[in-house]
Amino acid sequence: MTMTDTHCPYCSLQCGMRLAAPAAGAAAQVLERPEFPVNRGALCGKGQSAASLLDPGLRLTTPLVRERRGGELRAASWDLALDRVAAGLKAVGERYGREAVAVFGGGGLTNEKGYLLGKFARVVLRTPNIDYNGRFCMSSAAAAHKAAFGLDRGLPFPLTDIARADCVILVGGNPAETMPPALRYFRELRERGGTLIVVDPRRTRTAEQADLHLQPVPGTDLALALGLLHLAIADRRLDADFIAERTSGFEPARSAAMAHWPERVERLTGIAVSQLRSALDLFAGAEKAIVLTARGPEQQSKGTDTVGAWINLCLALGKAGREGSGYGCLTGQGNGQGGREHGQKADQLPGYRSIVDPAARAHIARVWGVDEAGLPGPGRSAYELLDTLGTEGGARAMLLMGSNPVVSAPRAAHVTERLRALDFLAVSDVVLSETAQLADVVLPAAQWAEETGTLTNLEGRVILRQAALSAPEGVRTDLAVLHGLAARLGTPKGFPADPEEVFEELRRASAGGQADYAGISYDRIRAEDGVFWPCPTGAHPGTPRLFLDRFATPDGRARFVPVSYRPAAEEPDAEYPLYLTTGRVLAQYQSGAQTRRVPELNRAAPGPFVELHPQLAERLGVAEGQSLAVTSRRGRAVAPARVTDTVRPDTVFMPFHWGGAGRANSLTNPALDPTSRMPEFKVCAVRVERVR
Ligand SMILES: Nc1nc2c(c(=O)[nH]1)N[C@H]1C(S)=C(S)[C@@H](COP(=O)(O)OP(=O)(O)OC[C@H]3O[C@@H](n4cnc5c(=O)[nH]c(N)nc54)[C@H](O)[C@@H]3O)O[C@H]1N2
Ligand SMILES: Nc1nc2c(c(=O)[nH]1)N[C@H]1C(S)=C(S)[C@@H](COP(=O)(O)OP(=O)(O)OC[C@H]3O[C@@H](n4cnc5c(=O)[nH]c(N)nc54)[C@H](O)[C@@H]3O)O[C@H]1N2
Ligand code: SF4
Ligand SMILES: [Mo]
Numbered sequence: 001m002t003m004t005d006t007h008c009p010y011c012s013l014q015c016g017m018r019l020a021a022p023a024a025g026a027a028a029q030v031l032e033r034p035e036f037p038v039n040r041g042a043l044c045g046k047g048q049s050a051a052s053l054l055d056p057g058l059r060l061t062t063p064l065v066r067e068r069r070g071g072e073l074r075a076a077s078w079d080l081a082l083d084r085v086a087a088g089l090k091a092v093g094e095r096y097g098r099e100a101v102a103v104f105g106g107g108g109l110t111n112e113k114g115y116l117l118g119k120f121a122r123v124v125l126r127t128p129n130i131d132y133n134g135r136f137c138m139s140s141a142a143a144a145h146k147a148a149f150g151l152d153r154g155l156p157f158p159l160t161d162i163a164r165a166d167c168v169i170l171v172g173g174n175p176a177e178t179m180p181p182a183l184r185y186f187r188e189l190r191e192r193g194g195t196l197i198v199v200d201p202r203r204t205r206t207a208e209q210a211d212l213h214l215q216p217v218p219g220t221d222l223a224l225a226l227g228l229l230h231l232a233i234a235d236r237r238l239d240a241d242f243i244a245e246r247t248s249g250f251e252p253a254r255s256a257a258m259a260h261w262p263e264r265v266e267r268l269t270g271i272a273v274s275q276l277r278s279a280l281d282l283f284a285g286a287e288k289a290i291v292l293t294a295r296g297p298e299q300q301s302k303g304t305d306t307v308g309a310w311i312n313l314c315l316a317l318g319k320a321g322r323e324g325s326g327y328g329c330l331t332g333q334g335n336g337q338g339g340r341e342h343g344q345k346a347d348q349l350p351g352y353r354s355i356v357d358p359a360a361r362a363h364i365a366r367v368w369g370v371d372e373a374g375l376p377g378p379g380r381s382a383y384e385l386l387d388t389l390g391t392e393g394g395a396r397a398m399l400l401m402g403s404n405p406v407v408s409a410p411r412a413a414h415v416t417e418r419l420r421a422l423d424f425l426a427v428s429d430v431v432l433s434e435t436a437q438l439a440d441v442v443l444p445a446a447q448w449a450e451e452t453g454t455l456t457n458l459e460g461r462v463i464l465r466q467a468a469l470s471a472p473e474g475v476r477t478d479l480a481v482l483h484g485l486a487a488r489l490g491t492p493k494g495f496p497a498d499p500e501e502v503f504e505e506l507r508r509a510s511a512g513g514q515a516d517y518a519g520i521s522y523d524r525i526r527a528e529d530g531v532f533w534p535c536p537t538g539a540h541p542g543t544p545r546l547f548l549d550r551f552a553t554p555d556g557r558a559r560f561v562p563v564s565y566r567p568a569a570e571e572p573d574a575e576y577p578l579y580l581t582t583g584r585v586l587a588q589y590q591s592g593a594q595t596r597r598v599p600e601l602n603r604a605a606p607g608p609f610v611e612l613h614p615q616l617a618e619r620l621g622v623a624e625g626q627s628l629a630v631t632s633r634r635g636r637a638v639a640p641a642r643v644t645d646t647v648r649p650d651t652v653f654m655p656f657h658w659g660g661a662g663r664a665n666s667l668t669n670p671a672l673d674p675t676s677r678m679p680e681f682k683v684c685a686v687r688v689e690r691v692r
Helices: 048-052 077-094 111-125 139-149 158-162 179-193 222-233 240-246 249-257 262-269 273-284 301-318 358-368 382-387 414-418 478-488 497-508 522-528 600-604 615-619
Strands: 002-007 015-020 028-029 062-064 073-075 100-103 130-134 167-171 195-199 212-214 289-293 326-329 396-399 422-427 439-446 453-456 461-465 578-583 610-612 629-633 638-643 651-655 669-672 684-690
Touching: 002 461, 028 048, 062 077, 077 396, 077 422, 077 439, 077 478, 100 111, 100 139, 100 382, 111 130, 111 358, 111 453, 111 478, 111 497, 130 382, 139 301, 139 326, 158 179, 158 289, 167 179, 167 273, 179 195, 195 273, 212 273, 222 249, 222 262, 222 273, 222 301, 240 301, 249 301, 262 273, 273 289, 301 326, 358 497, 382 414, 382 669, 396 478, 414 610, 414 684, 453 497, 461 522, 522 610, 615 638, 615 684
Parallel strands: 100 130, 100 396, 167 195, 167 289, 195 212, 289 326, 396 422, 422 439, 578 651, 610 638
Antiparallel strands: 002 015, 015 028, 062 073, 062 439, 453 461, 578 684, 610 651, 629 638, 629 684
């Protein structure tokens, strides 16, 4: 029996755990690791059951190749499979040009994988078209962070600051289901006498623990934040010294907020003026105050402006840039933070560098040993990439690693059609996901417990997920796949399969960038329970708290952004009279590709459902459990009714973890935020009917 300290394969909390690996044949066991500071031994059901999927019976253990379009996927050797992928990508590049070859990555991949995938796209394929599912997750908060603070790290402070605050406003996050061990920090906050305000159209398990629950119409968070700023201005609660000394651009932001008087905001959001006042009193009156956003306000076609408006509120009240106060975003995927720092995103190079910055390009070209002129520029964002697959000017071949867009992309039926229109699709996955089923070649990937790599958690803490056992026969790591493909495509050097070797190069590539990992090593992470970036040298202690002295803008001041309210891209009307919003349940993870295969999780959350208010249910003549058809301009989904007074009467909610008839993303609106290119997963208009 060997014991290995490692981390959960799922969300951005990256809970520490200990894995007991008995002698060959027996199943590995997840044990507590109470010393790890973030979760102190606590795990949710997904973490506890994570070892189930290591069972070779539940996963892919051999490459699969489809000999011809319309044919079956059949078991094949690794050599044949990799030859096929290399040939498929190459043929399309030669016929249609390099830009016709695309790469789609994932925020669950380790830093090493994300880094090497970005390098593979730019150096081997020489295509600009690489993007990833983090675009659907963190991009609005990231864009707003950059605009206001000059730097994007989801939480600019450790989670422990939540527990020590006097007031926290949590906008559109449900950590009781999405990161249960983190609830401890919110509980401690309240035990110490602090207040928790939750903004959510549903009274979630998280909202139930709040001192004040604001229940807005979906898609109106921007109006809410502007209304609170308006009140703060009208009541003269601004921190004039902070505004003068540490910020720029207040005047235009102030005048924009003045158009959002409380009664107007009440009409837009459905939140009573008295509640707006209570929220402002609690927040402005708190010594240490934090605003957190999650996907609720971010996954909107105005997500960037919405987050910007919440940041404006923090800045105007002086609740930023000092210990204990600030704005933060709760990142989602296991490596949602690191995944956006090292080059999987269409506009970025490693170290959180911009791909259009000549100095950044020169530095990365040097590290990679290539000519800067040969580095491609920015490519298409995730949805735009998927939307144009197989079209004139769009990509014709794609390598996809760590995402399942057939279930998780907006307007999913259309995206599925586009995937089918590709000349060639290769998918690396641990299971035969809905997307892998469409592939010409499927590569079976090793799992979390079978390979080592770093991830950067929601706090900006770089952690080390260590291999605890060996992968079953027939399975290879994603790094080995990139190594094999690069060699076949004429680049035998620079794509090592050893994660530590990749990390050493990543350190050099990130050096001098905003997300500077140069001082972080595997040994240091082991010794220190993780290291917070930026960490430029081995002697540097790492940076748990950012912005205490200055913001990361050229003049050191945080920037107000002038924003005004605008409605969702699609509002209810006579034909589609209800709001649909979507999100998560405790026992399933994302597209469900992994968790739907874990028996205990599947028992806990066996299928999709439509949450609706009793008043709406009565109007529609619907009883609990009855089959409902939900229709939007994009498509139709069928799932049983779950009648509950926790949701607004004008809104229905569906979790998005399932494909097939109950797929929430058959309905969602791919309207994109103009800056972040985030789709509007959280708001669209639907009609709901009983199915006979
Ligand atoms: N169990 C579980 N945990 C997960 C995941 C998972 O799939 N399953 N995924 C991980 C990932 S990648 C992510 S990104 C995080 C996401 O974590 P969260 O953001 O907490 O999750 P969601 O359920 O998507 O959305 C949160 C809440 O937003 C609310 N909401 C919907 N529309 C609006 C709106 O217009 N305004 C406001 N204010 N709120 C709205 C929903 O009712 C929901 O309760 O979770 C991570 N953890
Ligand atoms: N309607 C609606 N849709 C949404 C959202 C929403 O709130 N509402 N949220 C969006 C958000 S925030 C996110 S993050 C996306 C996520 O949606 P997806 O991008 O589909 O995420 P996953 O389901 O985690 O997909 C990961 C896939 O990679 C596989 N995998 C896991 N680990 C590895 C690995 O190490 N290597 C390889 N090769 N494969 C691996 C898994 O088996 C799985 O098939 O969904 C988005 N879609
Ligand atoms: S909260 Fe997230 S990291 Fe922790 S055990 Fe659950 S899924 Fe894993
Ligand atoms: Mo996410």
